[in-house]
Amino acid sequence: MKLxxxxxxxxxxxxxxxxxxxxxxxxxxxxxAEKTDTEIWEFAKANDFCIVTQDADFAERSRLYGYPPKVLWLRCGNAPAKQVEALLRSGAEAIQELLDNSKLHCLELH
Incomplete structure (x- = not known):
C-alpha cells in the first residue's frame, strides 16, 4: 500500500x-487539492493508498467506515516538512504494521 x-x-x-x-x-x-474529503477517500480506496493527514475528519471517517483506505493521522500540529519527515521516519515500523495488519484501520503518530 502506498501513502x-x-x-x-x-x-x-x-x-x-x-x-x-x-x-x-x-x-x-x-x-x-480542492476536492472534498469524500472524493479523496474514494480515490485512495480505488487506488490502494493510505491517507496521510493532519485532519481529524479522515480518522473519524475511518472509525465509521473502516478501511480501505487506511488512515495515518499525524498529530504534530502545523509542523515544517522536515519535522513531519522525521516523525514518519521514526514511525516507519508502526506505519508498516498499519499497512500490513488487516485488523488495523487508523494509526495516530505524535
Missing part, C-alpha cells in the same frame, strides 16, 4: 520519503 499525502502536508514529502514508501503521492498530483 497519499493530504493537502495540509508538503508535496515534498513524497520525494523525501521515497526510500521508505515508494509509489506514494500527494493529492495535488491527482487534481484532488
Amino acid at each position: 497519499l499525502f493530504d493537502q495540509n502536508l508538503s508535496h515534498k514529502l513524497v520525494a523525501r520519503l521515497a526510500d521508505l514508501f515508494p509509489d506514494s503521492s500527494h493529492v495535488q498530483f491527482h487534481g484532488l
Whole structure:
C-alpha cells in the first residue's frame, strides 16, 4: 500500500520519503487539492493508498467506515516538512504494521 499525502502536508514529502514508501503521492498530483474529503477517500480506496493527514475528519471517517483506505493521522500540529519527515521516519515500523495488519484501520503518530 502506498501513502497519499493530504493537502495540509508538503508535496515534498513524497520525494523525501521515497526510500521508505515508494509509489506514494500527494493529492495535488491527482487534481484532488480542492476536492472534498469524500472524493479523496474514494480515490485512495480505488487506488490502494493510505491517507496521510493532519485532519481529524479522515480518522473519524475511518472509525465509521473502516478501511480501505487506511488512515495515518499525524498529530504534530502545523509542523515544517522536515519535522513531519522525521516523525514518519521514526514511525516507519508502526506505519508498516498499519499497512500490513488487516485488523488495523487508523494509526495516530505524535
